[in-house]
Amino acid sequence: MRIYITILMLGCMFLAFPQQQKTYFDSQIALHLKAYKTKSEIAMQNGDKEQAKFLFDSLFENHLKFSHIRDFSLNKVKGGTLKTSSIDKPFLLITKSSWEQIKKEEVDEINRMSKMYKGQIEIIILFWDSKDKAKQHSKNYNSNVTVTYIDERDNNANHIIKPFKHSFGAPACFFFSEEKQLLKIDKKFTISNADNRSDVAFNVIHENIKWMLFSDEPTNSGIITTLQ
Template identity: 60%
Template sequence: MRVYLSIIATLLVFLAFSQEPKTYFEHEISKHLKAYKTQSEIAIENDDKEYAEFLFDSLFDSHLKSSYISEITLNKANGGRLNTSNVENAFLLITKSAWEQLDSKEIEAINRMSIMYKGQIDIVILFWTSKSIAKKRGSDFNSLVTVTYVDERENNSNHIIKPYKHSFGAPTCFYISEDKRLLNIDRKFTANLDEDDSELAFKSAHQQIKLILFEDKKTNEGIITTLN
């Protein structure tokens, strides 16, 4: 009898842990974003970039890392829709503002990345603008890169997609795993990067992809960028 009771107790503990509720990105960011922004704005006013980075790292590591993303449906610039629940691979969601001009080096590198990791990682570009502008600005990406858009004039009630813009602005790159967990976030701290800083950002993005998504796989090519 004691053996059976022990087995039942073990099973109950296992079930309790296995049924632990998931945490979702949009819920966590809504709870913690206000305090983060207040403190980070003070750090920026005081020109304390190191503390601002510390605040972001603390927010991400404590509340956002490994949180799940809810299902998102995005309009494709060339027609049709993309549902994130149907994306089989890990993917990068790279957000772009309506007024941001794309750099040719960035487009070239993203196209190259899509070829390098074909079948392993998908790349989704999200323009916060109208369909016509998104289609025009996304025309230089190859067919492996999915160009989407959100026109907020027609999307005022979508609380799930809004945090991807209003939390950290644009451009921002969200690294999302196959099981739809948020693994990392890249965002620009300053509006203008010089050439050396830009090159470091490119290499950092490449390293994150290798370490987080493909740590057991090797690539022969050198740099990748998701940032301007």
Template identity: 30%
Template sequence: MRLMLLLLLAIFTFQPAKSQEKPVLFRDAIKDNIKKYNKQSDAVYENGDIQKGQELFDSLVQNHLVGSKFDDYSFKSVNSRKVKLSKINRPVFIITYASWCIINKGEISALNKLARKYDDEMQFIVVFWDQKSNMKKIARQFNGKIKVCYANESYKNDASVVATLKHTLGFPTSYFLNSDLEVVDIKRGGIAIPPKTPVKKAIEMNYTVFDERITNFLSIKDEIPVRQVLASED
């Protein structure tokens, strides 16, 4: 009996180290899959197949990006100190814009309403790919529930976020992250608002689309599978 116990102890003592699972970083998931996606999407968009292009984007998101770990960025804020994602400690909704692009009619007002509605459940962050000097006027259009930030190639510390977000998935793009900064969903663009649509109607249309996305996000934020890679222990 004693010999058997010693044998079992020896087996467990000298057993090779088991592999350890680590989450896939969002920037690595983008790096590994963006070239293939761009090649495929360029081809379908050249043929005018908008629906197929959207399907390719959705496939990239669901099959490769959902469940990855978002980088812990520190965004420069227009009206406050830097916004570090890991210090928010609740779900985050990030939407990216550029000040030289016209934002959908009614979209800002819709986001303001939604930020007030979901203030206790998530943090709204707007990121403009621009310099601070161009931001103050447009930042005034957003209410205090939304953190208005900016990032630009000309700022040394912004190289990573610009390369990973702006130059890959484009803008406007919405990122839905749970409180652990895991990607729950990503949506690109908004909705087409006919030019003569009354402002009140445009706000309602934008509100409906974003509210549906946010409701779905909050319902699944804790249920997504974490995308992982295997890394051997030392």
């Protein structure tokens, strides 16, 4: 009798305190991106950069932050596929287009970061282009960086991964925890044309990555943890 009462009480507890349902990045993008883009375009047309930033921050904080990604596969330029479900540590997903000019300083900094945090984070470069063009760019990255590609002309691009391009374009950088939750977005992940001085350009990407890794503490360094 006591066993039945215990089971009943546990059942009531689960009903009273239901588990929080997961939200997914692609679903949140489908629900909220259109309204964000409409308002953002108006703000940019009015030259109101502060409002545009406010709109992006609101979109991220209210709808995208801590959303999960569904499992998907990426083609590796060296052959085979990378399944996100197989990644057991935090990872950066950096989207690129082969027609953009990728600065040497950026590549050097990504390579340096991949060595500095080897075993703590995975760095994945995703080119939205053909395998041949992605492979050509991949020669610039060291073995710690996984270079992948999606050729949308094949019409086989997974609908789950497409929002990463069609939401904020490329280049962009998404930082996920080991629990596959989105923690940061840098939607302009590049060295701008204004950063011509070598001493400035050398530090820009490193600071951007550290900002993403260390929760807005760009001077921090050491062990990376994203567990809440």
